[in-house]
Amino acid sequence: MSSVSPQTVLGRLRAVAWDDLEPAFAHGRSRALLMREHMRRAALWARVCGAEERWPFFDVTEYLAPAFEPAPEVAAELEEYVRRIGTPSLRRVCRGAVRWAAARSEGRVEPPELPELPDPYEPILLMFERGGGYSIEEFIDLYGVMIPYGTLDSNARAAPFLSPAHSTLDVLDALDADADGPVTYYAKISDGFPGDSPRGILRRRPVGRDTETLDEAFTRNLRWEPTEYFRRHALGHNEVDHVRITEFEAAAFIEATTKGLGASRRPAHGL
Known part of the structure; x- marks a missing residue:
């Protein structure tokens, strides 16, 4: 895990449009996957920290370095900022992200026995940047998408969403592009190309x-483009078959394609 400065994290939080719901609806699919990845990582960290009862929204540093306090100027800026955020859960997560960055930059949360785990806050920071926060009820409400909690164990066992890669934002944008309403994904399969490697x-x-x-294929141009595949398949003109896949599996294919073509066109925060 590379460290970033607490000022960098504060800057990202200040840029979040917490009260604008339009981006939340536009990025509903990617925000849902990012929240699920946050819950997975939070489950892993909760076990390390002994914070199972606080999962999935807690301050990692509070457990790993309970005596740590950021530099006074950082602490003052952080408290001034979080007072404007609406819910205790959001305030706790934002504090946690900044305090984690501060403690990491000072080498205060890296005891030898700490396992190498993925950054606990990067997915939820990305989610904030793609449409603001969430509210907690029977489900986690992302303002357009409802996420069930599951259990800590089920989240800890979940497959990770995306690897640390410069293509992260390209993948998220591809999932969200023109994706209003229910979207169904399919993998094109044939000999040598099974469903998990289509x-x-x-x-x-x-x-x-x-x-x-509208039927579309994700092309080497790294975008969704209209396709006649299903019509041709129904007429028997195509030997390639298809199976239905999850949005998660579609994201993995998009990531692999983007990385394989070396096509990230802009810097992005890694996961």
């Missing part, structure tokens, strides 16, 4: 107000 992926999404749908 030839390509497709999606079917609704368009307009009626029952019309």
